[in-house]
Amino acid sequence: MEKGLFITFEGADGCGKTTQMNLLHEYLILKGYDVVLTREPGGKGLGERIREILLNYEGEVSSQAEAFLFLADRAQNIDVIVKPAVDAGKIVLCDRHIDSTIAYQGYGRGVNLERLKMLNDIATNKFMPDLTYVFDIDVETSQSRVGKNKDRMESAGVEFFEKVKKGYLELAKKEPERVKVINSANTIENIFAQVKEIFEKTIC
Secondary structure, three states, rough: OOOEEEEEEOOOOOOOOOHHHHHHHHHHHHHHOOEEEEEEOOOOHHHHHHHHHHHOOOOOOOHHHHHHHHHHHHHHHHHHHHHHHHHOEEEEEEEEOOHHHHHHHHHOOOOOHHHHHHHHHHHHHHOOOEEEEEEEEEEEHHHHHHHOOOOOOOOOOHHHHHHHHHHHHHHHHHHEEEEEEEEEEEOHHHHHHHHHHHHHOOOO
């Protein structure tokens, strides 16, 4: 591939997005593609330090500070990991990206959506994913999948995650060419069949 691809995986905690990303990674490797895995927060190096703060800091964190920490991690991920790999013709699979900020900090926390979009554009220099999967699932199921040992973000509560779910579906309505919604209540195998089908359509 002369130009690589940037593919992101989104959804509420417990939706199965990481499982599907790893399955697609294995599938693409078998097909001979050069693939890079990353995540937000927590890409290699600096991102790992930021992730530790975001998920495990026990003191009060303002919604604005939380958003800026995610954005700082995003800028690092795009500049150091994602863009160089895509420019080199690789496929980058990323666990969470710009849509998480809109869904979680925007719809969930109530931070101004237009401001978040502007800040996302600054953090990424408007370098957008070619394809985004959103794995949609009801809040009760996603919460049960996460289990009892929740990190700071996972502990936000049912009302918060109902807003997050709504946010993801609104994003899909606004950008249907990029954002593809998959029902995550299906079996892992059936979900992955849809993931593969969407990917094949994207690269053709």
